[in-house]
């Protein structure tokens with residue numbers, strides 16, 4: 001006869017183990033899992049913190065941006081010192097998450113998820129959580145995850161409105177099944193035009209993290225039936241039931257993963273909520289940041305840390321990362337951004 005231990009009433013994960021929806025078996029599965037959070041802004045901060053506190057075995061956080069003061073209103077992993085030092089979000093997040101839970105193997109990746117690195121960065125994840133702010137990244141995540149059979153959870157918010165959807169490859173409709181085509185840039189409201197409040201971020205991240213924990217704990221019977229939408233100011237809470245709707249799209253039915261094909265992504269991307277454009281550099285680029293800082297110092301004010309150089313000149317403001325990526329601020333046109341990059345960094 002085997003004796004089963006009662007769930008411990010004390011211990012780090014006791015409250016989660018006592019919860020019937022997870023239990024000790026579910027907790028053991030969560031503990032063995034690797035979760036990847038893509039994008040560590042508002043949603044990503046909340047998602048990564050919940051995954052770390054829940055005790056996943058491994059947690060990878062990928063982000064391409066750095067912390068600024070205007071992030072602090074809603075991006076809960078960061079503080080004034082991160083903004084003052086212009087820390088990359090992935091680096092600041094890694095150190096906060098390690099302090100929150102030293103049991104979790106946390107890895108912060110200062111990188112822009114692209115067709116060139118997505119296979120590598122998302123491989124071996126048991127769940128991928130969307131903390132991004134753009135459809136280019138989400139369609140890439142969708143196609144890689146559907147192709148590689150990794151469940152992922154879409155999340156988005158603007159103003160006081162938000163959406164969440166769990167995608168189980170070939171079991172439930174994916175993002176392309178639901179949206180059909182990537183929405184054109186500028187076709188919807190963004191945090192730039194409509195702002196965003198922190199409460200909706202936490203509601204949406206809570207929905208995403210809840211679905212993630214059910215998947216990781218193996219409690220598939222408890223999954224929500226489709227797209228959840230919430231408007232906190234209007235007081236509207238809706239679930240669009242997608243049960244019974246078979247996955248049907250080029251990715252799910254024809255195995256065409258168009259957005260995961262290398263070279264599919266453009267050389268630049270507009271950063272939501274930042275009035276800024278990111279310029280990508282070819283894979284394998286390494287920039288000597290100290291030399292760049294010295295070179296730029298004659299043309300304007302420069303501050304640097306071991307991850308990036310920030311430059312404010314008469315006509316331009318930009319941040320250059322060690323992999324050659326740059327964020328050009330105060331521009332809305334990619335050509336203009338490329339011009340600034342060529343002028344100060346080189347083409």
Ligand SMILES: [Zn+2]
Pocket residue numbers: 173174175176177178247248249250251252253
């Ligand atoms: Zn699909």
